[in-house]
Amino acid sequence: MLQLLQIQKSYWQGEIEYPALKGINLDVNQGEMVALCGPSGSGKSTLLNICGLLDHQFEGEIRLAGTKVEKDPKQRMLLRRQQLGFVFQRFNLIPVMTVFENIAYPLTLNGVHPTQIKRRVSELLEAVGLAAFAQHRPDRLSGGQQQRVALARALVHEPLLVIADEPTASLDSKTAQQVVGLMRTIGAQQNTTFIIASHDERMTQHCDRIIHLQDGVLQAERDLCDSVLGENMNKQKVLSR
Numbered sequence: 740m741l742q743l744l745q746i747q748k749s750y751w752q753g754e755i756e757y758p759a760l761k762g763i764n765l766d767v768n769q770g771e772m773v774a775l776c777g778p779s780g781s782g783k784s785t786l787l788n789i790c791g792l793l794d795h796q797f798e799g800e801i802r803l804a805g806t807k808v809e810k811d812p813k814q815r816m817l818l819r820r821q822q823l824g825f826v827f828q829r830f831n832l833i834p835v836m837t838v839f840e841n842i843a844y845p846l847t848l849n850g851v852h853p854t855q856i857k858r859r860v861s862e863l864l865e866a867v868g869l870a871a872f873a874q875h876r877p878d879r880l881s882g883g884q885q886q887r888v889a890l891a892r893a894l895v896h897e898p899l900l901v902i903a904d905e906p907t908a909s910l911d912s913k914t915a916q917q918v919v920g921l922m923r924t925i926g927a928q929q930n931t932t933f934i935i936a937s938h939d940e941r942m943t944q945h946c947d948r949i950i951h952l953q954d955g956v957l958q959a960e961r962d963l964c965d966s967v968l969g970e971n972m973n974k975q976k977v978l979s980r
């Protein structure tokens with residue numbers, strides 16, 4: 740579903756080159772949930788930005804559902820709107836919009852008819868257990884509730900791919916579990932593919948596969964989601980694909 744072919748990316752400061760990604764090849768299947776691990780500075784954010792079609796300044800090729808993604812900004816913007824969803828550690832909801840309006844936002848951008856928007860957002864509100872909060876502003880909600888809104892927003896337009904950056908890092912155990920459970924359940928219903936940067940065992944243990952970045956290089960897939968920072972050494976069964 741998502742293919743990365745020889746992705747290379749450097750940052751430049753004056754004439755000095757800082758290579759961040761050094762030839763990444765990756766093939767992610769439709770409906771697969773992939774955890775991206777790696778120590779600070781290994782290139783996770785850089786890779787997520789490229790997979791999320793937010794950055795086009797790199798070498799190599801991305802294929803989404805078999806089609807090469809061109810560098811044309813307009814095409815990338817349309818693909819992002821229609822085929823991608825995003826979940827962030829700090830939720831990134833729009834504070835002046837209600838919960839309903841936040842979830843509806845991708846559909847509004849895509850020009851979906853208001854009747855359909857109402858039906859689809861209501862479905863998602865039920866699915867994430869927040870129907871009673873539809874007219875609330877995000878600042879009236881707990882962190883876990885806000886992340887469930889963010890998840891509903893990421894999935895409402897049935898994207899092919901959701902990019903998530905440490906989606907459970909700000910949540911307590913119970914709410915982290917709820918969010919992971921919803922990602923798995925709604926993701927499976929929609930056959931959504933997820934790429935999730937995470938060190939959180941509560942998240943990674945539910946992923947189908949863990950890939951590990953180190954110094955801009957994808958390590959062989961491994962059964963330990965460790966980190967040079969000495970975080971939990973987390974025994975992990977990797978489903979071979």
Ligand SMILES: Nc1ncnc2c1ncn2[C@@H]1O[C@H](COP(=O)(O)OP(=O)(O)OP(=O)(O)O)[C@@H](O)[C@H]1O
Nearest residue numbers: 750751757759777778779780781782783784785786
């Ligand atoms: N704008 C920038 N200019 C120069 N170097 C950068 C820039 N952004 C990132 N880098 C460098 O690129 C490398 C990869 O950074 P990146 O942010 O992708 O890592 P990361 O794994 O997401 O780190 P963290 O877990 O700390 O967020 C690092 O060496 C970083 O210092």
